[in-house]
Amino acid sequence: xxxxxxxxxxxxxxxxxxxxxxxxxxxxxxxxxxxxxxxxxxxxxxxxxxxxxxxxxxxxxxxxxxxxxxxxxxxxxxxxxxxxxxxxxxxxxxxxxxxxxxxxxxxxxxxxxxxxxxxxxxxxxxxxxxxxxxxxxxxxxxxxxxxxxxxxxxxxxxxxx
Amino acid sequence: xxxxxxxxxxxxxxxxxxxxxxxxxxxxxxxxxxxxxxxxxxxxxxxxxxxxxxxxxxxxxxxxxxxxxxxxxxxxxxxxxxxxxxxxxxxxxxxxxxxxxxxxxxxxxxxxxxxxxxxxxxxxxxxxxxxxxxxxxxxxxxxxxxxxxxxxxxxxxxxxxxxxxxxxxxxxxxxxxxxxxxxxxxxxxxxxxxxxxxxxxxxxxxxxxxxxxxxxxxxxxxxxxxxxxxxxxxxxxxxxxxxxxxxxxxxxxxxxxxxxxxxxxxxxxxxxxxxxxxxxxxxxxxxxxxxxxxxxxxxxxxxxxxxxxxxxxxxxxxxxxxxxxxxxxxxxxxxxxxxxxxxxxxxxxxxxxxxxxxxxxxxxxxxxxxxxxxxxxxxxxxxxxxxxxxxxxxxxxxxxxxxxxxxxxxxxxxxxxxxxxxxxxxxxxxxxxxxxxxxxxxxxxxxxxxxxxxxxxxxxxxxxxxxxxxxxxxxxxxxxxxxxxxxxxxxxxxxxxxxxxxxxxxxxxxxxxxxxxxxxxxxxxxxxxxxxxxxxxxxxxxxxxxxxxxxxxxxxxxxxxxxxxxxxxxxxxxxxxxxxxxxxxxxxxxxxxxxxxxxxxxxxxxxxxxxxxxxxxxxxxxxxxxxxxxxxxxxxxxxxxxxxxxxxxxxxxxxxxxxxxxxxxxxxxxxxxxxxxxxxxxxxxxxxxxxxxxxxxxxxxxxxxxxxxxxxxxxxxxxxxxxxxxxxxxxxxxxxxxxxxxxxxxxxxxxxxxxxxxxxxxxxxxxxxxxxxxxxxxxxxxxxxxxxxx
Numbered sequence: 001x002x003x004x005x006x007x008x009x010x011x012x013x014x015x016x017x018x019x020x021x022x023x024x025x026x027x028x029x030x031x032x033x034x035x036x037x038x039x040x041x042x043x044x045x046x047x048x049x050x051x052x053x054x055x056x057x058x059x060x061x062x063x064x065x066x067x068x069x070x071x072x073x074x075x076x077x078x079x080x081x082x083x084x085x086x087x088x089x090x091x092x093x094x095x096x097x098x099x100x101x102x103x104x105x106x107x108x109x110x111x112x113x114x115x116x117x118x119x120x121x122x123x124x125x126x127x128x129x130x131x132x133x134x135x136x137x138x139x140x141x142x143x144x145x146x147x148x149x150x151x152x153x154x155x156x157x158x159x160x161x
Numbered sequence: 162x163x164x165x166x167x168x169x170x171x172x173x174x175x176x177x178x179x180x181x182x183x184x185x186x187x188x189x190x191x192x193x194x195x196x197x198x199x200x201x202x203x204x205x206x207x208x209x210x211x212x213x214x215x216x217x218x219x220x221x222x223x224x225x226x227x228x229x230x231x232x233x234x235x236x237x238x239x240x241x242x243x244x245x246x247x248x249x250x251x252x253x254x255x256x257x258x259x260x261x262x263x264x265x266x267x268x269x270x271x272x273x274x275x276x277x278x279x280x281x282x283x284x285x286x287x288x289x290x291x292x293x294x295x296x297x298x299x300x301x302x303x304x305x306x307x308x309x310x311x312x313x314x315x316x317x318x319x320x321x322x323x324x325x326x327x328x329x330x331x332x333x334x335x336x337x338x339x340x341x342x343x344x345x346x347x348x349x350x351x352x353x354x355x356x357x358x359x360x361x362x363x364x365x366x367x368x369x370x371x372x373x374x375x376x377x378x379x380x381x382x383x384x385x386x387x388x389x390x391x392x393x394x395x396x397x398x399x400x401x402x403x404x405x406x407x408x409x410x411x412x413x414x415x416x417x418x419x420x421x422x423x424x425x426x427x428x429x430x431x432x433x434x435x436x437x438x439x440x441x442x443x444x445x446x447x448x449x450x451x452x453x454x455x456x457x458x459x460x461x462x463x464x465x466x467x468x469x470x471x472x473x474x475x476x477x478x479x480x481x482x483x484x485x486x487x488x489x490x491x492x493x494x495x496x497x498x499x500x501x502x503x504x505x506x507x508x509x510x511x512x513x514x515x516x517x518x519x520x521x522x523x524x525x526x527x528x529x530x531x532x533x534x535x536x537x538x539x540x541x542x543x544x545x546x547x548x549x550x551x552x553x554x555x556x557x558x559x560x561x562x563x564x565x566x567x568x569x570x571x572x573x574x575x576x577x578x579x580x581x582x583x584x585x586x587x588x589x590x591x592x593x594x595x596x597x598x599x600x601x602x603x604x605x606x607x608x609x610x611x612x613x614x615x616x617x618x619x620x621x622x623x624x625x626x627x628x629x630x631x632x633x634x635x636x637x638x639x640x641x642x643x644x645x646x647x648x649x650x651x652x653x654x655x656x657x658x659x660x661x662x663x664x665x666x667x668x669x670x671x672x673x674x675x676x677x678x679x680x681x682x683x684x685x686x687x688x689x690x691x692x693x694x695x696x697x698x699x700x701x702x703x704x705x706x707x708x709x710x711x712x713x714x715x716x717x718x719x720x721x722x723x724x725x726x727x728x729x730x731x732x733x734x735x736x737x738x739x740x741x742x743x744x745x746x747x748x749x750x751x752x753x754x755x756x757x758x759x760x761x762x763x764x765x766x767x768x769x770x771x772x773x774x775x776x777x778x779x780x781x782x783x784x785x786x787x788x789x790x791x792x793x794x795x796x797x798x799x800x801x802x803x804x805x806x807x808x809x810x811x812x813x814x815x816x817x818x819x820x821x822x823x824x825x826x827x828x829x830x831x832x833x834x835x836x837x838x839x840x841x842x843x844x845x846x847x848x849x850x851x852x853x854x855x856x857x858x859x860x861x862x863x864x865x866x867x868x869x870x871x872x873x874x875x876x877x878x879x880x881x882x883x884x885x886x887x888x889x890x891x892x893x894x895x896x897x898x899x900x901x902x903x904x905x906x907x908x909x910x911x912x913x914x915x916x917x918x919x920x921x922x923x924x925x926x927x928x929x930x931x932x933x934x935x936x937x938x939x940x941x942x943x944x945x946x947x948x949x950x951x
Contacts, residue, residue, distance in 0.1 A: 020283070034190040035183015037415075039363045040448035044869035047363060075183035085181060093177040096838045100668030101180025102363040102415030108181065123883060130877040134869070136363050136416050137668045139845030139910075140877040141886060142838060148883075155883075 004068040008033065009077025017064040023057075024048045026064035027074060035075040035105050039134070046133030049106040049113075050074045056113035058132070075105035078112070088112055088150045095155065097146035099137030107133050111147045120151050167681035168901075171834035174673040175688075176666075185413045188367035188384050193441035196369070197226050199431065200285035201444070202275040203453060204267040206298050207525040207862025208314070211265055213295035214275055222291055224284030226438060229276040229430070231264040237433065240424055240489070241398040243390075244496040245639040246521070249329030254521070257317040259489040261399070261426045261433070267296065268316055268488035269525050270864045271453025273426055278434055278442055301525040301862030305462060305483040308522050316488055316523040325486050325495065325521035330503040334576060338516040341477035345468035349551035355539045356938045357460035357485065357856040358849075359872060360532045362667075364415020365446035366455065370431030372439060378406050381432045385411040386421045386665050387705020390642070392697050394424040394492065400433055404697075407432075411695040414667035418846070419531040420455045421667065422707050423492035427454070452867040457856055458532020460485035461498060465543040467551050475566045477514040478506055480543060484521045487528035494530040495521065500638050501536030501626070501708075507575035508544045509586045509622045509800060510566040515576045525862040531707065533846055533911040537625040545621045545916040549923070550934050559620050559920075564590060572897075579626060581798045583894040584826060586622060592824035593620075593802035596887050605806065605819075606928065615809040616819070617925025621802070621917040627905035628713030628797035628896070645792040646710070647701040648719040650679070650726050652785035654771035656764035658690045660722075663703010664715030665694050669907065670835045671711060677831055678716060678901065682723050684749040685763055701788055709905030712831060713797050713896065720900045721789035729785060733766050736777045797896045797904035801825035803913040805881075809925040814946030816852060816922055820885040823913060828895045828904035836906045840888040843910020849875035850911075851918035855939050873939070 005014035008031060015030045027033045027050070036059055039047035048059040051073040080086050085093060088111050098104040107130070114121060114129045121129065126147050127140070135143060149155040164170040179185050216228045240259040247253055258264075262273050275292055279285035302308040302316060308323040316323055329335060342348060369382040379402055385391050388409040395409075396402045414421060427444050434442040446454065461482050468477040484498035503517035552559040567586040574580045602618055609616035629635075632643035649661040658679065664671055676690035693699060703715070727747060734752035735742040744755045753760040769776055770785040806820040823840055830836050853873035857865040866872040880886070888910075895902025915938060922940050926933040926949065933948045 018283070028190075033183070034187075035185070037187070037364070038189070038445075039365065040869050042448065042868045042870050044874075045363060045448070075181075079182050085178070089181040092181055093173055096174070096834050098177060098180055099670070099838060099842065100362070100364065100416040101176070101185050101413065102187065104180050105183055124878075127877040127880075134363065134874050134876065136361055136418070136846070136874070137842045138838060139841035139843075139875075140880050141841045141845075141883070144877060144880075145883060 002065050004064055006067050006070050006072055008072045009074060019063065019065060021064045022060055023062040023064045023067050024059035027059060033074050033076050037102055037105060039102065044134065045103070046106040046110060047103050049109040049133065051109060051113065056110055075108060078108060088115070091146040091150035095142050095146040095149055097138060097143040103133060103135045107135065107143055111150065114147065115151055120153060123148060166687055167677055168831055170677060170832065172673055172677055172687060172832055174670050176670065176672045187364055187413045187415055188369065188382050189445050191369055191382050191412070193369060193371050196441035196443050197278045197280060197438065198282040198285050199276050199278045199434065199442050199444045200282060200289050201273045201427065202277065202289045202292055203450065204270055204272045204274050206267060206296065207270050207301035208299040209267045209296040210299065211263060211267060211274065212297055215293040216275065219277065219288040219291040222284065222288035224280035225288045226278040226280065229262065229434065231260060231262045234261045237261060238399040240426060240429065241394055242490040242495065243394070243492045243641050245641065246326050246328060246495040246499050247639060248326040249332050254326035254495055255320050256490060257320060261429050269527050270862060271527055276430055278438065303524055303526060303858050303860055303862050305485055305522040305524060308524050309520060316525055323523040325523055328499050328519045330499070330517045331577060334514055335516045338477045338479050338514040341514050342466065342468045342479060345476055346471040347469045347555060349467045349547055349554055350464065351547045351550055351935055352464045353543065353546060353935060354937045355459045355461040355463070355542055356850065358458045358532055358854050359452055359856050360418040360420035360455060360458055361874060362416030362418055362421065365448055365451045366421065366425065366427065367445045368428045368431040369441060369443045370435035371441040372435040374439060378408065379432050379436060380408045380410065381428055382410045382412065383428050384414050384421050386414065386417040386667060386707055388665065388695055388697050389663060389702050390705055391424050391428060395429050395432060399429045408698045411665060414665070417667045418533045419458065419535055419707060423456050423530055448869065449867050452872065453527055453864055456491040456528050456530035457487065458529065459539060460529050461539045463543050465547045467547045469551060473555060473557060473562060473565060475510050475512040478512050478544070479516050480506065480518065482519045484519055485526065485529050486521050486523055487526045488523060489528050491528035491530035494528060496640070497531050497536045502540050504577050504579045504626060505537050505540035505624065506544065507577050508541070509568060509624050511568045512566070513576060526858055533843060534908045537908065538912045538915060541623040541912050542916045546919065546935065549920045553934065560590065563622055579796060582795055582897040584798060584800050585892060585894050586800060588892040589800065589802040589824040589826050590622070592889055592892050593804050593822055596822045596824065596889060597804045602806070609808050615811055615925040615929040617807050617809065617921040617923065617928060618804065619917045619919065619921025619924060620804050621913055621920060623913040624798055624800040625908060625912050626796035627709035627799055627908065628793050628899065629708035629710045630796060631794055632792050642704065643792070644704055645790050646715040646718045647703040647788065647790045648715065648722045649701050649786065649788040650719065650722040652726060652767050654768050656685065656689060656767040659693055660690060660719060661693045661700040662715055662719060663700055663705065664711040665706045667706070669706065669711060669839070670832065674712065674832045674835055675716065675719060678719060679723050682727065683763065684747065709907040712901065712903045713899055713905045714791060714793055716901055716903060717793070717899045718789050718791035721791055722787045725787035725789065726785060730766050732781055733769055733776065734761055737761055737766065737769060737775065794898050797828070799825060799827050799904040799906065799909050801909060801913055803917040805917045805921050807918065807921040807925055809922065809945065811929060811949060814942035814949065816940060816945060818848060818881045818918065821881045823888045823910065824892060825890045825906065825909050826892045826894055827890050827906045828893055829902040830890055830893070831903065833890070836890055837888050839906045840910045843908060844914045845875050845880060846911045847914025848879060848918060851915045851938050851940060852879065853939050
């Protein structure tokens with residue numbers, strides 16, 4: 001067992017992990033941050049995307065020990081300080097960019113990373129960036145709209161009434 | 162002005178708040194103090210005799226609690242099948258035993274051979290590696306037509322052969338149908354495959370079994386679309402636990418699409434083991450396990466023939482289908498290729514004669530059962546492909562040919578046993594044509610050709626039977642369950658409401674949409690109403706969510722219960738207002754005496770019900786809580802017209818979807834935003850089936866597509882661009898037999914889109930001079946390119 005410590009959502013945390021313990025399991029099982037999800041075992045689905053030192057990382061591709069000393073951000077830390085939804089989260093609700101919610105944490109974390117490096121992405125750039133995030137419910141249409149809207153771009157209103 | 166609340170408003174989803182902040186409660190998020198973990202050792206061969214299982218070394222490994230094999234389940238019931246199909250000779254289907262853990266024989270890759278329970282998942286997995294299996298491998302049967310040849314290897318030694326049933330529908334119509342083909346002016350024939358798919362909800366299945374010594378009660382937390390069905394099947398048929406000692410909880414469930422309807426071995430195992438070990442037992446499926454243990458979908462091989470007279474009227478349809486059951490009968494598997502498929506073979510058309518033959522076949526593959534659409538996508542794909550081929554052979558416009566044969570008067574009794582209550586197929590076709598800008602197609606085709614690409618236009622109509630289903634009818638058809646739904650409306654003293662529903666939401670937004678209905682009926686704010694679902698301990702017996710039934714059946718139960726609430730509340734109000742009950746009106750949350758200014762608020766009436774000081778106690782019980790069970794009198798029949806344009810690169814065979822329009826008739830719509838989301842999701846799955854997805858076995862029964870490295874899921878870049886994609890539901894012919902006039906929208910997209918895409922690809926190929934009249938799904942670049950080479 002190895003001792004690791006890191007900052008998660010601004011709080012310093014530590015724990016004992018095996019060498020084989022993945023970051024996602026450390027977050028879910030040891031820290032009880034169950035918002036980060038596991039949807040596959042081949043690093044394809046992106047349900048486990050978190051930010052490590054500001055970069056989007058699939059938390060199933062990284063050992064907990066590798067994150068020793070790192071700054072980690074998860075979905076639980078994304079809301080505004082008053083608890084309200086942040087711009088991206090709010091856009092996902094406004095544009096119905098989620099259904100079952102299982103892929104959603106990874107989608108929001110990926111969207112945040114995209115908008116950080118490319119504040120006004122084109123539609124094609126959004127679709128391309130989401131290559132590593134699979135959603136089975138929404139057909140992506142409303143996810144793309146939500147991310148475009150969160151970047152301040154003009155998107156038609158939800159639902160043709 | 163669009164409505165901002167109640168029925169018809171695009172109310173934003175309240176459940177999003179927890180999903181967007183990471184505080185949802187999915188089954189894998191549930192941990193019981195002191196729980197153990199199970200790792201299932203699954204077969205990596207398709208067919209074998211088990212000569213021995215040596216667990217001695219594994220049992221000594223660190224953390225191992227106990228290892229279970231088939232022997233531990235010898236006295237335990239097998240997994241039951243919920244539907245008995247009767248074959249064309251009146252004989253019941255063959256129904257082999259379906260063990261929780263393999264008993265002496267392995268019949269598919271992924272079947273559970275042993276279960277290791279240990280203090281941690283890693284310990285369980287490590288110990289499983291030390292189990293030594295002595296297997297005598299047998300030849301596997303994979304191909305359905307080979308499986309029913311005389312002398313074929315048998316999947317089940319105790320059965321005569323691999324034919325589960327040979328079903329004819331409607332058998333009495335067969336001779337007349339054959340005669341219509343003899344007399345036809347034109348016959349179009351098509352052989353096609355409906356490819357095997359895996360549902361792939363993003364949340365893999367999870368089961369946590371718990372046992373309380375204090376009251377001899379078992380609890381199962383599971384990723385289910387229908388916790389009461391699991392409680393009934395597992396309690397009564399597998400483990401012998403009476404319902405009052407068994408609680409099944411399906412909390413937040415991360416997508417279902419059908420594959421979480423069924424009762425699975427892992428659920429029974431965790432419940433059983435927790436009772437044996439007096440300790441909670443948890444299983445979380447990996448994605449690789451999901452591919453080899455979740456029930457698969459589709460997998461039909463069909464020959465369809467369409468007969469037309471000299472005026473291009475459809476005179477008969479005749480089909481022969483081989484439907485894969487896999488190695489065992491999953492919960493509702495036998496119903497999918499029969500009653501959910503044959504009954505839809507009239508489509509939107511007034512074809513007078515239809516005969517459907519289905520041979521259901523056992524093979525050494527994972528069981529196949531309902532997946533989004535279940536039988537109806539298979540029916541639509543056959544019918545709409547053969548109509549498109551007929552139009553091409555006859556040189557007539559495919560839209561005109563369809564319109565000419567549309568059913569136009571309702572109710573309409575089809576030759577395949579169902580009665581469409583309402584619809585307007587010309588209206589949805591008109592709407593599709595308008596939104597698709599068909600007059601502009603030739604210019605768009607020329608623009609594609611100028612880039613060296615081929616462009617094709619695909620048209621498709623569909624009808625489905627939803628709102629499943631009248632219990633007395635399905636009982637006659639072999640269902641071993643009723644298909645009603647339930648709701649309890651509990652009004653609290655201060656007027657807020659909890660609705661306990663038997664429907665289950667796993668992405669559909671019931672927590673938002675259901676309150677819109679009650680808020681509309683009572684005239685109170687939606688946020689005064691909460692939906693409780695997914696727990697057998699606090700909801701009435703209900704059948705769950707599948708077959709686009711939640712609002713049509715579950716919503717109807719909720720309406721009926723709310724009507725009872727209104728009736729009683731009016732009695733209370735009439736007492737308080739000292740007026741006759743018949744004069745009381747409820748509007749905007751106020752009870753008013755008609756024609757006067759005397760009124761009393763909703764909250765005053767509900768308070769009186771629970772603080773009955775001034776109350777007609779001699780005539781009326783206190784309290785305000787009502788339950789209703791609703792059993793539909795018919796299916797609902799959503800229908801629509803879809804179209805898409807594809808661009809095909811003749812150099813590579815790559816197909817991209819450039820434009821997509823769906824024009825659906827769902828009857829009345831409760832929340833347009835949610836409805837459109839359902840259609841988007843269904844269309845993405847249909848595009849996935851048409852272009853990407855394929856569950857693939859080799860001839861030895863080895864599963865070749867058991868991860869996202871091998872099974873191609875649709876991603877964001879395959880979906881048409883925002884400005885080229887319209888889902889419309891403005892054509893609304895309300896259902897005539899349920900109180901909301903709703904039809905259901907969950908499966909339409911997955912039913913309507915695959916033939917739309919394939920029709921467009923064939924059109925593109927033909928425009929390039931390629932004599933290709935069909936291409937099987939998925940139309941991968943390799944397959945398209947090969948077809949172009951002739």
